[in-house]
Amino acid sequence: AQSVTQPDIHITVSEGASLELRCNYSYGATPYLFWYVQSPGQGLQLLLKYFSGDTLVQGIKGFEAEFKRSQSSFNLRKPSVHWSDAAEYFCAVATAGGTSYGKLTFGQGTILTVHP
Amino acid sequence: GAVVSQHPSRVICKSGTSVKIECRSLDFQATTMFWYRQFPKQSLMLMATSNEGSKATYEQGVEKDKFLINHASLTLSTLTVTSAHPEDSSFYICSASRLADYNEQFFGPGTRLTVL
Numbered sequence: 247a248q249s250v251t252q253p254d255i256h257i258t259v260s261e262g263a264s265l266e267l268r269c270n271y272s273y274g275a276t277p278y279l280f281w282y283v284q285s286p287g288q289g290l291q292l293l294l295k296y297f298s299g300d301t302l303v304q305g306i307k308g309f310e311a312e313f314k315r316s317q318s319s320f321n322l323r324k325p326s327v328h329w330s331d332a333a334e335y336f337c338a339v340a341t342a343g344g345t346s347y348g349k350l351t352f353g354q355g356t357i358l359t360v361h362p
Numbered sequence: 363g364a365v366v367s368q369h370p371s372r373v374i375c376k377s378g379t380s381v382k383i384e385c386r387s388l389d390f391q392a393t394t395m396f397w398y399r400q401f402p403k404q405s406l407m408l409m410a411t412s413n414e415g416s417k418a419t420y421e422q423g424v425e426k427d428k429f430l431i432n433h434a435s436l437t438l439s440t441l442t443v444t445s446a447h448p449e450d451s452s453f454y455i456c457s458a459s460r461l462a463d464y465n466e467q468f469f470g471p472g473t474r475l476t477v478l
Contacts, residue, residue, distance in 0.1 A: 278465045288454055289368075290406075291471040297465065331383060336405065340465050348465050350457075352405045 248273040248339050252353035259327050261362045267356050269337030278340040279320040279326040280350070283353045286334045293335075296320065307331070315322055363389050366458050366474045368470035375446055376478055383441045385456030389437035390456035396467060397429075400453040412439055446477045 249272045271277055278297050282290040294305025301313040304310055311322045320337060337353040365388040375381050376463035385395060394413050398406040412418035420426050428450075430442040439458075443450050453474050457467035 260386075272386040280466075282469075287453075287472070287474070290457075292466070292468075295466060346465070347457055349408065349409075349411060350396070350406075350467060354405050 248265035248277070248341060248351050249250070250337050250339050250351055252335075252337055252356050253334060254356050254359045255354065256360060258359040261329050262326050263323075264354065265324045265327045265331070265358070267358070268335075269320045269322065269353060270286065270294070270318050271320060271337070271339045272318065272340055273341075276282070277320075280338045281305065281312075281320070281322045282336045283333045284336065284355075293322070302325050327360055329360045329362060332358055334358070340342075364460070364468040366392075366456065366470040367390055368454075368473050370405075370473060371471060372474045372476075372478065374476045377447050378445055380442055380444045381446055381475060383443075383454055383473045383475075384460070385439045385441070385470055387437045387458045387468070390458075390460045390468075392439070393436070393461055395433055395439040396457045396459075397431060397441050398455045398457070399456045400455060400472075401403055402453075406455060408443075409441075443475065445447075446475070448477045451475055451477045 247250050251270045254258040280295045284290050293309045294303045296303045296313045334355045334357050338350045341349045367386045369384045395410045400406045409424045410418040410420045414436050418431035433439040455472040457469045459467050
């Protein structure tokens with residue numbers, strides 16, 4: 247079964263600093279990978295996704311992520327964080343076939359705090 | 363496009379009563395809908411997957427008789443929490459996928475259920 251690990255439960259950065267959120271996955275085949283953001287009491291918004299092709303993926307709000315198969319990682323990055331980026335971030339992997347097609351498994355989430 | 367709504371956004375009920383939560387895809391036909399549960403400061407846990415016109419597939423450990431899921435049309439799925447108890451209090455989030463984006467889920471804003 248697939249699994250996703252986000253090693254950092256909570257990260258604090260200063261506004262304007264760069265950001266990297268880590269995500270490691272375990273999946274037997276080529277993964278479909280996602281990063282979502284959730285503000286308190288809200289649903290999830292998709293930041294970006296990787297299905298195939300270029301391993302550096304651009305998303306909304308200035309985020310990007312890089313798929314590294316050798317490291318089973320899909321880390322999320324942003325060069326300059328804004329105060330509005332404070333939220334919880336979830337990495338997820340989707341199954342690609344069988345009866346569980348499209349089923350998402352989420353990591354534990356990383357809470358991002360941004361200091362002014 | 364690909365907007366998913368949930369109603370109600372917040373509900374408070376007495377122990378022993380049943381509560382129905384609606385999930386609608388507003389501008390697309392949802393071939394599959396998913397229901398998640400999220401405890402405070404935790405990740406999303408998939409409860410069940412439903413395809414229009416079929417019985418829902420529940421994840422291990424989820425009580426089918428307690429969490430009734432109906433996916434009667436391509437735009438509507440409902441989750442009924444029967445005989446709710448305080449331990450059922452949680453944040454319930456639905457998502458929907460469509461054939462054109464078969465590996466992507468579009469999330470609703472969530473429903474906060476509080477059982478007194």
